[in-house]
Amino acid sequence: MAERAARFFDRNAQWLFPLPAVVAIVILILGPVLANVYISLHDWFIGGTPKFIGLGNFGRALSDLRFWNGLKNTFYFTGIAVPAEMVLGLGVAVLFNRDFRGKALVRTVSLLPMVATPVAIALIWALMFNPSLGVLNYFLEALGLHRSLWVANSQLAIPALTIVDIWEWTPMVALILLAALQGVPSEHYEAALIDGAGPWQAFRFITLPSIRSAAVVALILRAIDALKTFDIIYVITQGGPGTASETLNVFAFKTGFEFFRAGYAASLLIFLLVAVLGVSILLNSLRRSPA
Amino acid sequence: MRRRLIGFLLLAGLLFGALSMASAQQFDWQKYSGTKIRFLMDQHPFTDFIKPLVPEFEKLTGIQVTLEAYPENQFRQRRLLEASSGADTLDGYMIMPGQVGAQYLGAGWVRYVDDFIADPTMTDPNLDLSDFFGGALNTFKNDGKIYGLPLQNETSLLFYRKDLFQQAGIGRAPTTMAELLADAALLKKGNVAGFAMRGGGANATSQIVNFLMSFGGDWLNADGTSALDSYQSQQALAFYADLLRNYGPPGPTNMSWPEVTSLFAQGRAAMIFDGNVFRSIMEDPSQAIDVVRNNVGYAPLPAGPAGMKPVVLVWGLAVNHASKNPGAAWYFIQWALSKTNQEKALLAGVPAARTSAWNTPEFAQTAPADWTKACQESFAVGNPNWNPPVVPVPEVRDAYGQAIVAALEGKPVAPALQQAAKTINQVLANQ
Numbered sequence: 001m002a003e004r005a006a007r008f009f010d011r012n013a014q015w016l017f018p019l020p021a022v023v024a025i026v027i028l029i030l031g032p033v034l035a036n037v038y039i040s041l042h043d044w045f046i047g048g049t050p051k052f053i054g055l056g057n058f059g060r061a062l063s064d065l066r067f068w069n070g071l072k073n074t075f076y077f078t079g080i081a082v083p084a085e086m087v088l089g090l091g092v093a094v095l096f097n098r099d100f101r102g103k104a105l106v107r108t109v110s111l112l113p114m115v116a117t118p119v120a121i122a123l124i125w126a127l128m129f130n131p132s133l134g135v136l137n138y139f140l141e142a143l144g145l146h147r148s149l150w151v152a153n154s155q156l157a158i159p160a161l162t163i164v165d166i167w168e169w170t171p172m173v174a175l176i177l178l179a180a181l182q183g184v185p186s187e188h189y190e191a192a193l194i195d196g197a198g199p200w201q202a203f204r205f206i207t208l209p210s211i212r213s214a215a216v217v218a219l220i221l222r223a224i225d226a227l228k229t230f231d232i233i234y235v236i237t238q239g240g241p242g243t244a245s246e247t248l249n250v251f252a253f254k255t256g257f258e259f260f261r262a263g264y265a266a267s268l269l270i271f272l273l274v275a276v277l278g279v280s281i282l283l284n285s286l287r288r289s290p291a
Numbered sequence: 292m293r294r295r296l297i298g299f300l301l302l303a304g305l306l307f308g309a310l311s312m313a314s315a316q317q318f319d320w321q322k323y324s325g326t327k328i329r330f331l332m333d334q335h336p337f338t339d340f341i342k343p344l345v346p347e348f349e350k351l352t353g354i355q356v357t358l359e360a361y362p363e364n365q366f367r368q369r370r371l372l373e374a375s376s377g378a379d380t381l382d383g384y385m386i387m388p389g390q391v392g393a394q395y396l397g398a399g400w401v402r403y404v405d406d407f408i409a410d411p412t413m414t415d416p417n418l419d420l421s422d423f424f425g426g427a428l429n430t431f432k433n434d435g436k437i438y439g440l441p442l443q444n445e446t447s448l449l450f451y452r453k454d455l456f457q458q459a460g461i462g463r464a465p466t467t468m469a470e471l472l473a474d475a476a477l478l479k480k481g482n483v484a485g486f487a488m489r490g491g492g493a494n495a496t497s498q499i500v501n502f503l504m505s506f507g508g509d510w511l512n513a514d515g516t517s518a519l520d521s522y523q524s525q526q527a528l529a530f531y532a533d534l535l536r537n538y539g540p541p542g543p544t545n546m547s548w549p550e551v552t553s554l555f556a557q558g559r560a561a562m563i564f565d566g567n568v569f570r571s572i573m574e575d576p577s578q579a580i581d582v583v584r585n586n587v588g589y590a591p592l593p594a595g596p597a598g599m600k601p602v603v604l605v606w607g608l609a610v611n612h613a614s615k616n617p618g619a620a621w622y623f624i625q626w627a628l629s630k631t632n633q634e635k636a637l638l639a640g641v642p643a644a645r646t647s648a649w650n651t652p653e654f655a656q657t658a659p660a661d662w663t664k665a666c667q668e669s670f671a672v673g674n675p676n677w678n679p680p681v682v683p684v685p686e687v688r689d690a691y692g693q694a695i696v697a698a699l700e701g702k703p704v705a706p707a708l709q710q711a712a713k714t715i716n717q718v719l720a721n722q
Contacts, residue, residue, distance in 0.1 A: 045722060047371065130550060131542035132482070132559055152542025154700060240492050241544035242696035258685040
């Protein structure tokens with residue numbers, strides 16, 4: 001008996017060993033997603049009884065201007081924040097790849113925004129953005145510039161919020177790219193130097209191709225995260241003024257946890273899930289396509 | 292001799308009967324001795340105040356009391372769960388009718404106490420309902436029936452800088468909306484706003500509703516549809532937007548109470564309109580600059596075309612509909628909100644709901660006279676509907692908030708409010 005069991009385990013080890021992990025993934029990841037899909041097919045005011053309405057919530061979203069506004073804001077936010085983080089992150093990585101006095105200290109300090117609690121960060125930025133009492137307008141005035149309304153202005157709200165995201169997440173991009181840069185053998189640069197390449201050419205033809213796949217990874221991670229940004233937006237503007245900075249995620253949160261319309265909120269999150277998946281598949285193809 | 296004895300016995304019997312009848316009609320704190328009751332409470336200054344006093348009640352009545360307190364969100368979820376499940380182990384709870392009154396009344400989760408009040412053996416002769424502020428007690432009335440008693444009330448007041456008023460040659464606080472507008476124009480100077488108030492969407496609705504009502508508007512029409520597109524509502528919003536756009540601080544759409552109160556505390560606004568409880572900020576040297584602390588004055592909401600119609604935020608205690616011991620729960624409520632305990636509560640910082648508490652000499656020493664007077668005037672007439680009297684409160688507030696932001700951004704008021712009313716009517720039809 002014991003022998004038979006041992007033989008069974010031996011033969012099926014390749015299935016049995018990953019089994020606990022698979023079970024955990026199914027319960028922790030697939031479970032909530034499926035539950036979300038199930039809820040999205042119902043009209044459910046929390047506290048009442050769910051009523052099956054098929055794809056009714058999805059149809060409602062497509063004819064809801066607030067949904068389109070949220071989708072637009074989601075991509076607007078990501079479209080500003082992520083490219084800026086990539087460019088600045090690359091610059092910082094190149095800088096940190098060189099030797100200078102106090103490099104270790106600067107490098108550690110530059111990681112702080114990423115390590116700090118997002119809600120705490122957002123509260124501090126909310127204070128700094130305050131048009132009357134905030135420190136940002138104080139600096140603008142000291143520089144002889146006009147005061148700004150920052151997040152209190154509908155047109156400026158999203159760009160102002162991206163400043164926080166860029167400040168918070170550029171260090172992560174820099175960290176990933178720095179690791180890739182340090183993996184580039186110095187022989188490549190020496191050979192290029194001998195062949196008469198200038199610094200720009202060395203950067204364009206050696207540095208960039210070498211860190212390409214790390215850069216795509218950083219891009220995908222940041223894009224996914226930026227599309228899903230919730231904390232800094234909710235804390236600083238709650239999606240306001242009006243709905244000027246309301247992303248799909250914030251709209252779904254309000255719909256579910258403030259308005260108690262769980263079914264509609266779930267359907268909004270499925271749209272967000274599809275958007276995030278689509279973008280990450282698109283960006284992932286960058287990694288494989290030839291340079 | 293014998294006849295006399297019989298007469299005596301008869302007399303004694305009569306007397307005894309009368310006495311025992313009288314005692315049957317008398318209120319007796321010990322009536323429910325031996326029962327146990329359980330109340331759900333918000334983790335609120337009132338709960339902190341009353342909890343240590345509960346042993347007094349237990350000694351007085353022989354009723355054992357459990358007060359279960361949770362932070363507000365958990366408290367509300369728990370109360371919803373227990374009230375909706377009809378659990379008879381819950382005897383009473385704290386409730387803010389302006390928040391969930393429509394839901395709890397609609398679902399029948401409260402127990403009316405009129406039968407207790409009418410029964411002299413059930414109600415302490417010293418209860419004195421007329422001692423509660425009118426606005427606060429009205430909050431607990433539905434179709435003339437009472438379903439609880441208020442434990443505290445809050446309202447919003449006009450905070451103004453007496454020194455700036457003097458410099459501008461204005462000899463009084465504004466008493467009408469027209470005066471408010473004129474004063475704000477005179478007081479706006481450099482980076483000091485004439486007037487500031489919340490403007491950040493949904494969170495502004497609890498303040499602007501004071502303007503709405505004073506201009507003759509309301510949340511709902513008689514048929515239960517949204518009244519926010521009414522002429523009066525348009526007038527109120529247009530007035531508010533005018534006031535803030537012309538004489539307010541920059542970026543009003545970003546402002547909730549922390550921004551409004553810190554503007555005033557830092558001397559950057561000559562007047563603000565917000566919760567009376569924020570007096571504590573204006574008296575705190577670590578939050579308010581000296582010139583503000585020395586010159587802050589208080590006045591009630593200025594009257595609009597329809598009069599002075601402030602709203603009041605009222606917390607109170609109610610008996611759970613499914614309680615097995617509604618009588619004992621009612622005893623607890625009467626005791627917790629007695630004159631003595633409300634006096635003590637006010638001195639402990641809970642803005643009590645009884646007029647007698649606000650009139651004690653002990654309290655007069657602790658608060659500025661104009662603040663006390665402004666509060667009392669507001670409490671007397673306050674309207675409990677600081678929120679719309681419907682179940683989906685947050686969605687209605689959000690829709691109104693969108694119109695507020697649009698108005699502050701200079702967009703026309705009428706279409707913004709029509710849009711809000713349309714959204715609200717859809718929400719109400721779809722609950």
